[in-house]
Amino acid sequence: MTEDRADGTPQGITADARGPSPFRFRVPVPVRFRDIDVGAHAHHSHALAYFEEARWEYWTRVAKREARADAVDYILAEARLRYRARILYPDTLSVGVRTVSVGRTHVELEYEVRKGGGEIAVTGSTVLVMFDYAAGRPAAVSGALRERLESFEGEKLPRRRDPSGQNEV
Numbered sequence: 496m497t498e499d500r501a502d503g504t505p506q507g508i509t510a511d512a513r514g515p516s517p518f519r520f521r522v523p524v525p526v527r528f529r530d531i532d533v534g535a536h537a538h539h540s541h542a543l544a545y546f547e548e549a550r551w552e553y554w555t556r557v558a559k560r561e562a563r564a565d566a567v568d569y570i571l572a573e574a575r576l577r578y579r580a581r582i583l584y585p586d587t588l589s590v591g592v593r594t595v596s597v598g599r600t601h602v603e604l605e606y607e608v609r610k611g612g613g614e615i616a617v618t619g620s621t622v623l624v625m626f627d628y629a630a631g632r633p634a635a636v637s638g639a640l641r642e643r644l645e646s647f648e649g650e651k652l653p654r655r656r657d658p659s660g661q662n663e664v
Contacts, residue, residue, distance in 0.1 A: 518591025518607050519647065520557060522549040526586045537582035542617045543574060546606045549590035550621070553604070557647045558640060568634070569623040572601070576619035586611045594644045596655040600625050600633040602644070603655050622655070 524545050532538040555562040582588065591607040601624050608617040627634040645652050 516591060516607070518593050518605075519649075520549075520553050520593065521589050521591045522552045524548050524588045524590050524608075526582055526584045526588060528584050530582070531584050534581075535583070537584070539576075539578065541582070542576050542578070542608065542619070545588060545590050545608055545617070546574075546576075546592075546619060546621065549592045549606065550604060553592040558643055568625060568628075569602070570626045571621055572624045573622040574619065575621075576617060578617055580610065580614050580616045582608075582610065582616050588616070594648050594652055595620070597636055597641050597644060597652045598654045600635055601655065602636060602640075 526537055530537040530541045551562075554560050560566060560568065588611070589609045591609070593605050594602060595605050596603040601622050603620060603622050605620045606618065607615060610616050625634040625636050625640075626632070641652070
């Protein structure tokens with residue numbers, strides 16, 4: 496876990512060996528021996544776990560959500576991944592997270608997983624749908640959440656359109 500700045504905003508890595516990165520928030524995630532499969536690299540399913548660890552930090556530190564499992568206020572509705580390089584043990588990955596869109600009930604995040612030497616290993620995105628667990632239905636993204644995400648990302652975040660281009664989601 497990274498430490499917050501003196502003003503309370505999350506500390507993030509803003510550059511790597513290849514120069515500036517669009518990912519202002521990064522979390523170190525160790526590759527565990529148990530992650531390795533018979534191919535001698537991290538099993539493909541672990542990329543989602545690396546995303547999840549970084550997302551939890553981003554959600555609690557940037558979105559200012561409570562760091563308790565029973566306080567989670569979203570469901571994971573979609574995940575997309577692209578594998579670019581093998582992840583080997585031992586290594587410490589740098590997982591970047593950023594918000595790319597905020598709709599009426601969703602938040603879309605992008606991820607970049609870099610190996611210790613700076614090579615990109617995995618990229619991807621997830622769509623989180625805000626959810627009222629007591630009512631059992633999607634909930635609206637609050638204005639306060641949108642403001643926190645836009646403030647951290649440094650830009651007004653667009654809404655996402657469904658693949659058909661027919662409706663905002």
